[in-house]
Amino acid sequence: MLEQTVQIVSQERDAEAYFRLVLKAPQIAPLIQPGQFAHVRILPMKDALLRRPFSIFQTTSDTFSILYKNVGKGTDVLARMRAGEELSVIAPLGHGFTVPSVGGETPLLVAGGYGMAALYLLAQRSPQKGIVFVGGRRRVDILCEKDFAAIGWEVRVATEDGSHGETGFVTQPLLAELKRGQMVPDRKVKLYACGPTPMLQAVGKLAEEFNVPAELSMDEHMCCGVGTCLACVIKVKTGGENWEYQRTCTEGPVYDSRQIVWETAK
Numbered sequence: 086m087l088e089q090t091v092q093i094v095s096q097e098r099d100a101e102a103y104f105r106l107v108l109k110a111p112q113i114a115p116l117i118q119p120g121q122f123a124h125v126r127i128l129p130m131k132d133a134l135l136r137r138p139f140s141i142f143q144t145t146s147d148t149f150s151i152l153y154k155n156v157g158k159g160t161d162v163l164a165r166m167r168a169g170e171e172l173s174v175i176a177p178l179g180h181g182f183t184v185p186s187v188g189g190e191t192p193l194l195v196a197g198g199y200g201m202a203a204l205y206l207l208a209q210r211s212p213q214k215g216i217v218f219v220g221g222r223r224r225v226d227i228l229c230e231k232d233f234a235a236i237g238w239e240v241r242v243a244t245e246d247g248s249h250g251e252t253g254f255v256t257q258p259l260l261a262e263l264k265r266g267q268m269v270p271d272r273k274v275k276l277y278a279c280g281p282t283p284m285l286q287a288v289g290k291l292a293e294e295f296n297v298p299a300e301l302s303m304d305e306h307m308c309c310g311v312g313t314c315l316a317c318v319i320k321v322k323t324g325g326e327n328w329e330y331q332r333t334c335t336e337g338p339v340y341d342s343r344q345i346v347w348e349t350a351k
């Protein structure tokens with residue numbers, strides 16, 4: 086993990102409120118594992134002391150990018166920044182996804198909205214191609230379809246308003262696939278998900294129902310991002326009836342779905 090001031094290489098609007106931001110970071114880029122995040126201080130902001138966490142989307146040998154939605158004060162300032170301007174980043178942070186092994190389970194990725202950003206590197210580095218299930222409210226919330234297709238992944242889409250793909254939640258096509266998979270002898274799958282908490286909980290429930298492993302990237306509000314403030318804790322099972330608080334910024338954000346105590350996840 087490094088703390089550095091880095092330069093913006095490019096910033097492009099992806100769709101409506103979504104932006105792709107590429108940062109020059111030759112020392113950080115080679116360290117990045119799928120599912121890790123960057124904690125970004127948006128230097129032109131007045132209260133720039135508070136960093137914002139963003140999943141690391143794509144990397145090259147000397148850059149990494151984030152894919153973000155303009156939702157508030159920080160991201161609004163970020164969206165106005167241009168190539169050549171600087172940000173302070175701490176990265177890579179967190180415990181990411183386990184990259185599938187050769188001959189292991191078929192990976193099924195599940196993303197809601199900007200959750201796609203956390204899953205791209207996993208898909209790219211996986212020796213096995215699988216299916217990525219993408220959900221969002223509307224067509225504009227369906228990100229990266231082309232990026233995943235370009236690396237050979239099948240993409241299945243669901244939108245709540247029916248404007249693209251199947252109508253409904255992303256868990257519908259996932260459920261259909263899990264049912265279909267049950268008919269195929271010796272087919273083993275593993276789920277990897279990133280998105281809003283209700284979606285993660287629904288994916289965790291399906292994993293339990295179909296007895297398949299699942300890794301979930303938890304989306305909690307963060308402050309320090311490095312394990313000192315405890316703003317990001319969730320309850321995590323430690324065996325039997327026991328649980329403990331863990332920091333999603335350091336022990337997470339990715340957990341085995343069976344570890345999460347859902348009633349108390351924020």
Ligand SMILES: Cc1cc2nc3c(=O)[nH]c(=O)nc-3n(C[C@H](O)[C@H](O)[C@H](O)COP(=O)(O)OP(=O)(O)OC[C@H]3O[C@@H](n4cnc5c(N)ncnc54)[C@H](O)[C@@H]3O)c2cc1C
Pocket residue numbers: 122137138139140141151152153154155156157158159160161199202203303304305306307338
């Ligand atoms: C590990 C991690 C990875 C993330 N990756 C991405 C990413 O790849 N792309 C992306 O667009 N966003 C991502 N986020 C969410 C992102 O950090 C927030 O959207 C951002 O901090 C909002 O900053 P702001 O100042 O614009 O919003 P604020 O003005 O601070 O808040 C605006 C709204 O955003 C909500 N918000 C703030 N933080 C979060 C959060 N963690 N989750 C959900 N809602 C939040 C607030 O409740 C409020 O409603 C990630 C969050 C975490 C914890």
Ligand code: FES
Pocket residue numbers: 306307308309310311312313314315316317318332333334335
């Ligand atoms: S954000 Fe401070 S401990 Fe996790």
